[in-house]
Amino acid sequence: MKETIKNDAMSSRTPIRNRQNRQSRQALRRMTRNAILLSVALVLSLVERWIPLHLLIPVPGLKLGLANTVTLFALLRLRSVDALMIIILRSLIMGGIMGPMTLMLSLSGGLLAFFVMWPLSRWEGRALSVIGLSVAGAAAHNIGQVAMAGLILQEPLLLLTYLPPLLLTSLGTGTLTGFAARPVINRFRRLD
Amino acid sequence: MADHPDNNTAGTASFDRARRNVTIPWYRELRWGDWLLYLLIAGLAVGLMTGLIGPVRQRAVRAVLSDSGRTIAQFDLSAETESGSKAIDAHGHHYVLEWEEGRIRFAEADCPDQICVRTGWISRSGDMAACVPGQLVLRIEGEAQESDDGLDVIIR
Numbered sequence: 001m002k003e004t005i006k007n008d009a010m011s012s013r014t015p016i017r018n019r020q021n022r023q024s025r026q027a028l029r030r031m032t033r034n035a036i037l038l039s040v041a042l043v044l045s046l047v048e049r050w051i052p053l054h055l056l057i058p059v060p061g062l063k064l065g066l067a068n069t070v071t072l073f074a075l076l077r078l079r080s081v082d083a084l085m086i087i088i089l090r091s092l093i094m095g096g097i098m099g100p101m102t103l104m105l106s107l108s109g110g111l112l113a114f115f116v117m118w119p120l121s122r123w124e125g126r127a128l129s130v131i132g133l134s135v136a137g138a139a140a141h142n143i144g145q146v147a148m149a150g151l152i153l154q155e156p157l158l159l160l161t162y163l164p165p166l167l168l169t170s171l172g173t174g175t176l177t178g179f180a181a182r183p184v185i186n187r188f189r190r191l192d
Numbered sequence: 193m194a195d196h197p198d199n200n201t202a203g204t205a206s207f208d209r210a211r212r213n214v215t216i217p218w219y220r221e222l223r224w225g226d227w228l229l230y231l232l233i234a235g236l237a238v239g240l241m242t243g244l245i246g247p248v249r250q251r252a253v254r255a256v257l258s259d260s261g262r263t264i265a266q267f268d269l270s271a272e273t274e275s276g277s278k279a280i281d282a283h284g285h286h287y288v289l290e291w292e293e294g295r296i297r298f299a300e301a302d303c304p305d306q307i308c309v310r311t312g313w314i315s316r317s318g319d320m321a322a323c324v325p326g327q328l329v330l331r332i333e334g335e336a337q338e339s340d341d342g343l344d345v346i347i348r
Contacts, residue, residue, distance in 0.1 A: 060310040098304050101325045123225060131218065132226030139233045153322055154261030155329045160243055161320045167237035171230060179218065186209070 030192060034074075034082050041070040041090045046097075059165045061145070064173050065138050069181035071114065072134055075121045076185050078192050087114050104152065105145045112144030113137040130185055134178030138170040250317045250334030255296045257289070260327040267291055269332075282326040289330070296330065297321065 044066040053062055067090060074083035087110040095103020117137045124133055142163065150158040209216065257265040259282055267289070275292040277299060287308070290299035295315035298308040301323060308323035308330070317334025 054310055058310065058312070060307045061305070099325060101327075102304065105324060120225075127223050127225035128229075129218075129221045129223055129226055131222060132229045135226070135233065136229050139229075139236075149322065149324050152260065152324055153258075153327055153329050155258070155320070155322065155331075157318070158320060158322055158329070160240055161318070162322070164237040164241040167233055167240070171233060182218070182221075189211075 030078075030082070033078070033191070034086060037070050037074060037078075037082075038086050038089055041067040041086055042093055044070065045090065045094060057169060059169050061142075061162060061166055062169050062173070065141060065170075065177050066180065068113065068134060068137050068141070068174075068177050069184070071110075071117070071137065072130060072178070072181040073185055073188075075114075075117055075133075076124060076130070077188050077190055080118050080121070082192070083118075084114055087111065101152070105148055108148035109141040109145035112147075113141040116140035129178075130182045131175055131178035134181060135171055135174030138174030138177065139167055142166040142170050252294045252296070252315050252317065252319075252332045253335055254333050255291065255314075256331050256333060258329050258331070259283075267296060269294055269296060280328075282328050285323070285326040287323070287326060287328065296332070298323065298330065301326070 048064045048066045051064060053064060054060075071083050071087060074080075074086055088107070091103060091106040091110050094106050114137075117133055117140070120128060120133055120136055124130065146159055146163045146166065149162070150156050252269040254269050255267040256263055257267070257280070264282075265278075265280070269291060271293060273291070273293050275290075277288055277290040280287045280289060285301065285303045287298055287302075288300040290297055295313045297313045298311065298321055301309050303323055303325040305325070308321050308326075308328070311321040314321050314330065314332050317332050319332045321330045322328065
């Protein structure tokens with residue numbers, strides 16, 4: 001952080017070559033940060049498969065959605081494009097590991113969650129908290145996923161049988177992941 | 193895609209508090225929008241659920257297994273049915289269906305998400321167990337749909 005401030009103060013006096021250096025350094029820093037966040041998101045989505053949540057709450061398709069903490073962080077502390085890219089790349093890599101159907105489900109859920117949380121994130125701190133944002137993302141993720149499953153299986157009534165219990169549990173899982181993301185988000189200022 | 197200009201203010205309130213070392217309990221951080229979202233989502237869930245309960249749910253007469261909309265098997269679940277099981281292959285995955293009088297389930301599956309197995313026994317008309325990797329939907333049909341025997345008059 002200290003370096004950035006020093007560079008900013010000097011930028012008016014330093015030659016153009018140094019300014020270009022600073023820009024490319026920032027681009028590199030942003031790329032590295034996004035790569036780290038992507039790997040964190042991947043690890044979280046792999047690790048949460050080991051949590052036997054279905055033994056506790058027997059709702060088919062239920063998961064904690066820990067990777068959403070990364071999306072929340074990127075949305076509130078980085079650029080929204082970064083959040084979108086992390087979601088898309090995470091879905092693609094998870095799809096490569098788990099299979100094409102997982103890719104479709106993960107992508108539909110992740111994209112719907114992003115396009116719900118993105119406009120809502122403008123009101124974070126004023127009309128909403130991180131927890132509300134997380135709950136909205138969790139619910140949107142479930143809606144996107146079940147809708148995609150209904151589309152693949154040609155059975156729109158899946159929305160009636162699988163979605164209501166998932167929506168109700170998303171209130172709980174969304175609150176939990178919001179709790180997990182809150183302390184991390186609160187410790188950082190906007191990085192970009 | 194450009195960021196919304198207002199987006200730059202997102203999350204500043206919480207960071208200001210963290211910087212000033214002010215900690216507030218989580219429930220005081222909740223705003224009206226949070227409660228509205230909780231209500232909206234719970235309302236949507238309840239709405240969909242009543243849409244499900246709406247039609248009278250009869251006891252299972254048979255189960256229909258379909259592969260992306262195409263019926264591939266039917267199972268008789270009426271009173272005189274013996275229990276049984278059947279192995280099914282679909283889209284590179286293996287499944288075992290198990291049925292008794294009035295109910296049926298995916299007993300085993302080698303798909304990664306196991307959603308169909310965790311759905312458990314289904315027994316009422318309209319109940320479904322689905323598996324996305326194998327593109328299978330197991331649906332229960334009740335008495336109302338049994339129109340091909342020509343004995344009952346169906347009034348719509």
